[in-house]
Amino acid sequence: MADAFTAAGFHITAISEPSPVPEARxxxxxxxxDRPSGTFVCFLFFVLQAC
Structure with a gap:
């Protein structure tokens, strides 16, 4: 994903992997x-800046 963003002319300014809310369990x-608390990552967020 990072390569695709940079190849398209974007700079990655931040990457975030938020934990799911407690209610998700x-x-x-x-x-x-099968997963211990806090080990399941649902989303990966990128903040991009156009060059």
Whole structure:
């Protein structure tokens, strides 16, 4: 993803991997069944700046 962004002429100014909200374990118990708390990353956010 980073290569695609930079090849398209963007600078990556920040990358964030937020943890899921605590309620996610209750809403999606099957997804979290095999994972210790805090180890499941749902999203990866990039902040880009056009060159």
């Amino acid at each position: 209750e809403l999606f118990p099957d997804v979290f069944a």
